[in-house]
Amino acid sequence: xxxxxxxxxxxxxxxxxxxxxxxxxxxxxxxxxxxxxxxxxxxxxxxxxxxxxxxxxxxxxxxxxxxxxxxxxxxxxxxxxxxxxxxxxxxxxxxxxxxxxxxxxxxx
Amino acid sequence: xxxxxxxxxxxxxxxxxxxxxxxxxxxxxxxxxxxxxxxxxxxxxxxxxxxxxxxxxxxxxxxxxxxxxxxxxxxxxxxxxxxxxxxxxxxxxxxxxxxxxxxxxxxxxxxxxxxxxxxxxxxxxxxxxxxxxxxxxxxxxxxxxxxxxxxxxxxxxxxxxxxxxxxxxxxxxxxxxxxxxxxxxxxxxxxxxxxxxxxxxxxxxxxxxxxxxxxxxxxxxxxxxxxxxxxxxxxxxxxxxxxxxxxxxxxxxxxxxxxxxxxxxxxxxxxxxxxxxxxxxxxxxxxxxxxxxxxxxxxxxxxxxxxxxxxxxxxxxxxxxxxxxxxxxxxxxxxxxxxxxxxxxxxxxxxxxxxxxxxxxxxxxxxxxxxxxxxxxxxxxxxxxxxxxxxxxxxxxxxxxxxxxxxxxxxxxxxxxxxxxxxxxxxxxxxxxxxxxxxxxxxxxxxxxxxxxxxxxxxxxxxxxxxxxxxxxxxxxxxxxxxxxxxxxxxxxxxxxxxxxxxxxxxxxxxxxx
Numbered sequence: 001x002x003x004x005x006x007x008x009x010x011x012x013x014x015x016x017x018x019x020x021x022x023x024x025x026x027x028x029x030x031x032x033x034x035x036x037x038x039x040x041x042x043x044x045x046x047x048x049x050x051x052x053x054x055x056x057x058x059x060x061x062x063x064x065x066x067x068x069x070x071x072x073x074x075x076x077x078x079x080x081x082x083x084x085x086x087x088x089x090x091x092x093x094x095x096x097x098x099x100x101x102x103x104x105x106x107x108x
Numbered sequence: 109x110x111x112x113x114x115x116x117x118x119x120x121x122x123x124x125x126x127x128x129x130x131x132x133x134x135x136x137x138x139x140x141x142x143x144x145x146x147x148x149x150x151x152x153x154x155x156x157x158x159x160x161x162x163x164x165x166x167x168x169x170x171x172x173x174x175x176x177x178x179x180x181x182x183x184x185x186x187x188x189x190x191x192x193x194x195x196x197x198x199x200x201x202x203x204x205x206x207x208x209x210x211x212x213x214x215x216x217x218x219x220x221x222x223x224x225x226x227x228x229x230x231x232x233x234x235x236x237x238x239x240x241x242x243x244x245x246x247x248x249x250x251x252x253x254x255x256x257x258x259x260x261x262x263x264x265x266x267x268x269x270x271x272x273x274x275x276x277x278x279x280x281x282x283x284x285x286x287x288x289x290x291x292x293x294x295x296x297x298x299x300x301x302x303x304x305x306x307x308x309x310x311x312x313x314x315x316x317x318x319x320x321x322x323x324x325x326x327x328x329x330x331x332x333x334x335x336x337x338x339x340x341x342x343x344x345x346x347x348x349x350x351x352x353x354x355x356x357x358x359x360x361x362x363x364x365x366x367x368x369x370x371x372x373x374x375x376x377x378x379x380x381x382x383x384x385x386x387x388x389x390x391x392x393x394x395x396x397x398x399x400x401x402x403x404x405x406x407x408x409x410x411x412x413x414x415x416x417x418x419x420x421x422x423x424x425x426x427x428x429x430x431x432x433x434x435x436x437x438x439x440x441x442x443x444x445x446x447x448x449x450x451x452x453x454x455x456x457x458x459x460x461x462x463x464x465x466x467x468x469x470x471x472x473x474x475x476x477x478x479x480x481x482x483x484x485x486x487x488x489x490x491x492x493x494x495x496x497x498x499x500x501x502x503x504x505x506x507x508x509x510x511x512x513x514x515x516x517x518x519x520x521x522x523x524x525x526x527x528x529x530x531x532x533x534x535x536x537x538x539x540x541x542x543x544x545x546x547x548x549x550x551x552x553x554x555x556x557x558x559x560x561x562x563x564x565x566x567x568x569x570x571x572x573x574x575x576x577x578x579x580x581x582x583x584x585x586x587x588x589x590x591x592x593x594x595x596x597x598x599x600x601x602x603x604x605x606x607x608x609x610x611x612x613x614x615x616x617x618x619x620x621x622x
Contacts, residue, residue, distance in 0.1 A: 052224060062607070100199065101458060
């Protein structure tokens with residue numbers, strides 16, 4: 001058995017050290033071919049994503065665009081320009097129903 | 109009576125159209141390119157050929173760029189529902205909410221999970237699982253589209269629900285009626301197949317550029333074969349689903365159908381206008397006016413395509429406005445009367461309930477239910493206000509169909525030239541393929557214009573027009589956000605084009621593909 005930190009080292013050194021095999025985990029989630037088999041599935045997923053992000057080239061630029069876009073959408077537009085009209089102006093569903101009915105009946 | 113602000117409605121519509129059309133720039137390429145990448149990866153996994161791996165990675169990168177730039181642009185539409193279209197959001201109730209919620213879950217679990225495995229999984233997951241991820245990304249993307257299109261189809265043909273006059277909401281009676289309505293099925297199939305054709309045009313066009321530049325020739329030819337075969341099969345499917353969609357429009361939205369064909373006076377043995385140049389806006393007050401400066405027609409074909417019967421009667425705009433007893437068409441005048449009765453009955457129902465007069469309430473509820481199918485007509489006095497913009501609908505429809513035919517012919521020509529080993533020599537075809545890329549986007553947008561502008565003034569067909577759907581908010585705020593969106597989306601589009609072009613150029617210079 002090797003420690004988790006050792007298995008990290010092995011992984012980053014791109015070694016193919018034979019490790020003890022946690023059959024149950026790998027039977028269920030056996031698709032991930034990492035060397036650090038003693039880690040929980042959550043660790044594996046974490047490092048799968050982390051390494052994936054680290055190796056990205058054009059992806060880094062895209063993530064930057066995604067974050068800027070999401071910031072504009074949620075922190076600026078949603079917050080300052082797009083309040084939910086009925087949620088903001090009325091406190092109960094009954095009031096909302098009455099308002100919409102009023103609109104449907106009297107709008108011309 | 110409250111006076112509605114036409115400028116507010118127009119700005120709200122313009123804003124929604126802008127965001128929907130920009131969103132639709134990104135979506136169709138995702139729908140089709142995901143399948144093309146899955147097909148390419150399947151070939152790689154089966155053959156082990158490194159060039160196929162390279163091809164898969166290249167198109168996957170372009171897919172990723174498009175996905176990343178386009179992702180979440182649709183969320184803005186949901187913001188707009190809550191702010192600008194609050195009456196509509198409330199009115200449609202859980203019918204719109206349920207499909208959108210499923211879409212969100214689908215998108216999150218299928219796309220988000222498997223996209224990461226698709227992009228990060230090279231050499232880190234088993235090839236079979238990696239391939240499965242590619243197919244699941246494609247299926248997930250398309251299933252996401254299913255739910256939003258089901259919601260849209262319900263607006264075009266509201267089924268499977270009942271209006272609750274106490275809550276002012278439509279309540280779902282049968283989820284399966286909503287999901288499997290012919291309108292929903294046709295809309296979904298036609299929309300995704302249009303995305304497949306657009307993606308195929310994109311692959312063929314980019315590959316043609318490689319061949320024009322004489323770079324990575326084998327790489328480009330292999331990509332082109334996949335693109336053209338996928339595009340050819342999708343084109344046939346697009347035609348079939350388009351044909352069925354048009355029949356569905358004929359059944360459920362006859363005014364839109366008449367506008368698509370510029371058909372003013374209905375007729376039996378109606379001819380199909382293949383190409384037409386409208387002289388001026390149709391004038392319902394002047395029925396004898398010739399509306400086409402030029403038109404090329406095929407006799408009987410419109411009747412046949414609409415009802416699978418060359419002798420069938422196809423109603424024109426005037427028949428719908430004035431009615432046609434011989435063919436059992438109720439006039440818009442009568443529908444307006446019924447709509448007004450429904451609105452009045454709803455009003456009196458509410459008043460009676462407040463006065464605790466149950467008998468009057470029941471009587472009005474019965475009257476309301478009997479006329480609810482025409483509820484939306486009651487907001488109008490002049491039936492001519494219920495005619496969509498005919499020239500724009502007509503030209504958009506004919507442009508879409510014409511370009512669809514162009515794509516089909518292009519795929520056939522490309523495949524013939526590839527199999528005769530002449531594709532590099534016929535350079536004009538390569539240039540046509542390259543310049544067909546923007547045409548595919550134009551055709552795709554034209555399709556949405558037909559679908560959405562052709563059904564005006566309805567937000568929910570026959571039940572809710574735009575004027576009663578819009579929120580009573582400050583017009584200035586809508587104008588401000590319109591321009592914020594216009595700038596943001598334009599920047600995003602420029603970023604996408606720039607990053608994509610740089611990736612394409614970079615790949616073309618990488619001679620490892622030979």
